Amino acid sequence: MRLFNKVAIVGVGLIGGSIGLAIKKRKLAGEVLGISRRSKTIKAGLKRGAIDRGFFDLSIASEADLVVLAAPVNSIINTGRKLSAVIKPGALVVDTGSSKKEIVAALAKILPGFVGAHPLAGSEKQGVINAHADLFKGSLCILTPTDKTRKHALTKIRRFWVQLGASVICLSPSRHDKLVSCISHLPHLVAFSLIHSIPRRNLFLAASGFRDTTRIALSDAGLWKDIFLTNSHNLLDALKKFKASLSRIQSAIAKNDPKALEKILNQARLKRASLNKK
């Protein structure tokens, strides 16, 4: 079902590339234009069939009736600002950034067709080489409209993500940032810290538990630096709560209190188990 004539994707990585592949597979647009600073990325995007044509310059986005900003958070903000001078009237803009408050604050005013989005899909694997058309199938996509968001823009962007296979919910940008700070940003911070704290010479003993717990520490450092810094208030708050949990377990161990320790561990186990039932 065609929703757009031309879609321009700025940033043809894992997410942008997967959106391109999904658009092509589901015939949601007549043409997909890819924009990247790197010729290697454009070549790979063309080869994978994620984009129909590739460009270095943002000006081609003037042809699009949907522009997808799929880059690290700070790039989304910078590109969005430049886009406001280029974009054609009535065109829609959506981003894929993992923190929303700063992006929406910067772009909602200058891009009338903008709707913030955060697809909770992805992988620690990077680049269009790892993109696939079904990345969003069965995933959750959070849209973060404000009271200024145009109704038809929200409706159409919602339909777009549903067509990509996602379930869509709406949250305010600040509510979004608070929720994902503990369920996504904190686990990344923890995984990076855990790896950081372990002597390299001990890694030979790593088994599947360690590998799974630290898998997301394979994520792109530049991307996550932006996410952490644009959601720092919530993230530091979540970190404080996490440290309090650590200290509770630490205290039960230090006091050699098996009853208190087993109780905390079992509470955590049951909470985690409740996830698997969904």
Place this chain on the structure above:
Amino acid sequence: MRLFNKVAIVGVGLIGGSIGLAIKKRKLAGEVLGISRRSKTIKAGLKRGAIDRGFFDLSIASEADLVVLAAPVNSIINTGRKLSAVIKPGALVVDTGSSKKEIVAALAKILPGFVGAHPLAGSEKQGVINAHADLFKGSLCILTPTDKTRKHALTKIRRFWVQLGASVICLSPSRHDKLVSCISHLPHLVAFSLIHSIPRRNLFLAASGFRDTTRIALSDAGLWKDIFLTNSHNLLDALKKFKASLSRIQSAIAKNDPKALEKILNQARLKRASLNKK
């Protein structure tokens, strides 16, 4: 290749059951006797074919030329003590506990054929129902002999684990406990803490990253309570280092220092990536 006439497995859970299945598959013993307090476990072990006969009472272990203690750490110590009054002269004993210093200190003196072992295999899934004959295939098993360990016992126990499919290394009990405190016990503590710190109402947003990072928090609370408390000194030390890493990242975020933050994250990413090359 038959190594033993009769093997008695005390604790027919995931690990004990998998050892039974592996022994049967590879014909390493003439008969496998299962010992458990619970009739449900014995029934399940018989049904899975992990044991040939099941018993509630430890006295049957007098028939065995190898006794495998596959229970939580404190049960291993308690059962090992009782075993010393029952076991036949010359019989070997091996355990599967995840901390070794306390177990070896308690049992090496009273069980002359004892060799401590820690198979780095397993799963958050519990019970003989999840056991399988190839659980140890490609895994690492750490043996923790002391200067009192009989040479033929070590040789035969090593051969046993190799036959189960594991690579075997030897470490002293205290070296073992130090190494696994950071590579296995700390990640479990972190996963339990992470789940503990997250409001239950936010769990609906959990995506694959969160699920993987906290998967090991599905592990048995009683089992891990024992492990944490019998390796508390090393674990608290590892936790201190982990908290220092957390604080370094926290400080870079609080200072809004993108350069320092990206550097730490990237160091961690590269260290984690080095694991995948093995």
